[in-house]
Amino acid sequence: MAAQVAEMLGFIDLKHIRVIWGDSDLTPPAPGWNSGLTTQLQGGALCRATDKLRQDLLQRAAARLKVDAAALTIREGVISSKDNPSTRTTFATLARANGGMIRQDAACVHPGSIGRAMNRGVGACFAEVEVDTYTGNWRFVRAAYCHDSGKLINPLLAEGDMTGSLVQSMGVTTDAVPWDREFPGTQHYAVGYLSYRLPTIMDVPDTTNVFVNSLEPRWFFGSKGFAETAIGAPPGALANAIYNACGVRIREHPITREKIMAGLKANGRTA
Amino acid sequence: MKPVSIYKPVTVEQAIQILSLHGTEAGVYAGGTDLLIRLKNRLKQAPTYLVDIKKIENLRYIKEDAQGGVQIGALTKLSEIAESELLAKKYPMLVQAVLKISSPELRNAATVAGDMLQEVWCQYLRGGYSCYRNGGYICYGAIGDNSYYHSAMGGRLCYAVYPGDIATALIPYDAKVKLATPFGPKELTVEQLVPGDMMVDGRLQSHVVRFNEILTEVIIPAPRPGFKASFEKIRPREVWDFAMASLALGLQMRGNTIEDARVVFGGIAGKPYREKAVEAFLKGKTLSAQLTGQAQAVALTNAAPLKYNAEKIDMAKGLLASGIERLSA
Numbered sequence: 001m002a003a004q005v006a007e008m009l010g011f012i013d014l015k016h017i018r019v020i021w022g023d024s025d026l027t028p029p030a031p032g033w034n035s036g037l038t039t040q041l042q043g044g045a046l047c048r049a050t051d052k053l054r055q056d057l058l059q060r061a062a063a064r065l066k067v068d069a070a071a072l073t074i075r076e077g078v079i080s081s082k083d084n085p086s087t088r089t090t091f092a093t094l095a096r097a098n099g100g101m102i103r104q105d106a107a108c109v110h111p112g113s114i115g116r117a118m119n120r121g122v123g124a125c126f127a128e129v130e131v132d133t134y135t136g137n138w139r140f141v142r143a144a145y146c147h148d149s150g151k152l153i154n155p156l157l158a159e160g161d162m163t164g165s166l167v168q169s170m171g172v173t174t175d176a177v178p179w180d181r182e183f184p185g186t187q188h189y190a191v192g193y194l195s196y197r198l199p200t201i202m203d204v205p206d207t208t209n210v211f212v213n214s215l216e217p218r219w220f221f222g223s224k225g226f227a228e229t230a231i232g233a234p235p236g237a238l239a240n241a242i243y244n245a246c247g248v249r250i251r252e253h254p255i256t257r258e259k260i261m262a263g264l265k266a267n268g269r270t271a
Numbered sequence: 272m273k274p275v276s277i278y279k280p281v282t283v284e285q286a287i288q289i290l291s292l293h294g295t296e297a298g299v300y301a302g303g304t305d306l307l308i309r310l311k312n313r314l315k316q317a318p319t320y321l322v323d324i325k326k327i328e329n330l331r332y333i334k335e336d337a338q339g340g341v342q343i344g345a346l347t348k349l350s351e352i353a354e355s356e357l358l359a360k361k362y363p364m365l366v367q368a369v370l371k372i373s374s375p376e377l378r379n380a381a382t383v384a385g386d387m388l389q390e391v392w393c394q395y396l397r398g399g400y401s402c403y404r405n406g407g408y409i410c411y412g413a414i415g416d417n418s419y420y421h422s423a424m425g426g427r428l429c430y431a432v433y434p435g436d437i438a439t440a441l442i443p444y445d446a447k448v449k450l451a452t453p454f455g456p457k458e459l460t461v462e463q464l465v466p467g468d469m470m471v472d473g474r475l476q477s478h479v480v481r482f483n484e485i486l487t488e489v490i491i492p493a494p495r496p497g498f499k500a501s502f503e504k505i506r507p508r509e510v511w512d513f514a515m516a517s518l519a520l521g522l523q524m525r526g527n528t529i530e531d532a533r534v535v536f537g538g539i540a541g542k543p544y545r546e547k548a549v550e551a552f553l554k555g556k557t558l559s560a561q562l563t564g565q566a567q568a569v570a571l572t573n574a575a576p577l578k579y580n581a582e583k584i585d586m587a588k589g590l591l592a593s594g595i596e597r598l599s600a
Contacts, residue, residue, distance in 0.1 A: 132589070132593070134589035134590065134592050134593040135505055135516070135585075135586045135589030135590055135593065136585070136586060136589065137505045137586070175507065175508075178416075180415065180416045181416045181579070182414060182415040182416050182578075183411075183415060183416075193511075194392060194394060194397060195394050195419065197507055197508050197512065199508065200374075200508055200510045200511055201510070202508070202509030202510045203508050203509050257505065257515070257582065257586065258418070258582035261582050261585050261586065261589075262582065265585065
């Protein structure tokens, strides 16, 4: 978020930008927030507000310096004339002249509403598993998880987001949300995290994240939503990998040791 | 959390006096990885008076005796067992088993006696249902969703599985435990210690330790030459979970012949389930991977799975096959 604003306002680092997160007194309402679109939705509103702020600052500077706004440039909080760099003013001066603050806000439409192809997540997952045919026990060994991601604003966070998506997907693939099958509606089966089994670091495979930096001319900085949108890939990849490994076709999630064991027995493949 | 009073005795005798005074209202507090969770979940059966035995000296040790056996103090942490070179040399299977217990964090806190005497991890008990173990007169596990933590070998009142791994792993070594009682020390074998759901002092529990007794020591006899063992465990995920099925397999070999065998399944019954039929079958046989099919055929013939846990038996039999194969390799 801060990086997008810094880029548009001509700063080379983030130390002048402070992001205030989740304060609904300050922010306008946002449309539905889904499909890994934080950087597009919140970021889009931010980019529009920043753009308005930039125009506003240029107008004020042009009036103050008596120069055409098109002939001005912004760098590190200083607005100067392209022809004559000594004709200059600063953000601070303009803000002070305006009583201490210059404020602009903007809202953003959902990227999905401007075209079907826009931000529809396209991802793929490749999985390698090991199945113990004695017991039906299995292990998710390696994964390659790919997504058409547009331009990555923050590659480090993007890696984390993709890994999180894989782990979440793997969790719902291998362990159902534990509603009690015998006393429905009485109580959630899970007692803390005893039976609501989130995957642990020991269950997470060696993962290679692959980002396809495709062209997306219709959105700020060419970015796209990703990670959350590919969450449908790992369940299929895992089911196929298990089929290739031991010949047991599982068509209903969750993938459990019991189902693998039952399949192995039906195929006569146990030890 | 349930409100409690804590005592901090400095000798075993003091601790026993306090336990005798409060009866079944009191409970021994050491690692707390089981007890504190029961208190936090406000189970009716959780004690009101905690007797914190961590201040008692000389209960935390791993030492070798003159006969070559090893004694482990009750307050020894699981991580200390896992890191002990002495145990790794003499009883590698025990160390393997301990390394498969929950997570490193919990192994740093949990004690060896606490692991052996822990309360069952049935989601109904832990969820505060009024079951046999929690002041009620019904077992929800037997009629409820019993896919992970319930017995597939039948039960008496409570159908939860015995969750500990150390007791399972100690039985092949013919280990014993020492209890301190108001009437002096008492020795039991590990099998006698955890016979499954038992009514003791009016409470249903997996072990036979009475309200005024404290487990003080685990005694493992000297390893015999030619003894081979393996421990395998299947759990829903790789850390932080209990066995769906586990197997501690110990074979006393003479050359290539099996002189004596111990086959102990964990996670499938209310106690570490020693399968004597397989032991009898293996005795006198030549160890090879050819034995697996026949061993599986005689194993767990009196299984009585509940609605959702029949696969536990298949997994246990699978572990038996892979265990024999591993030891014969």
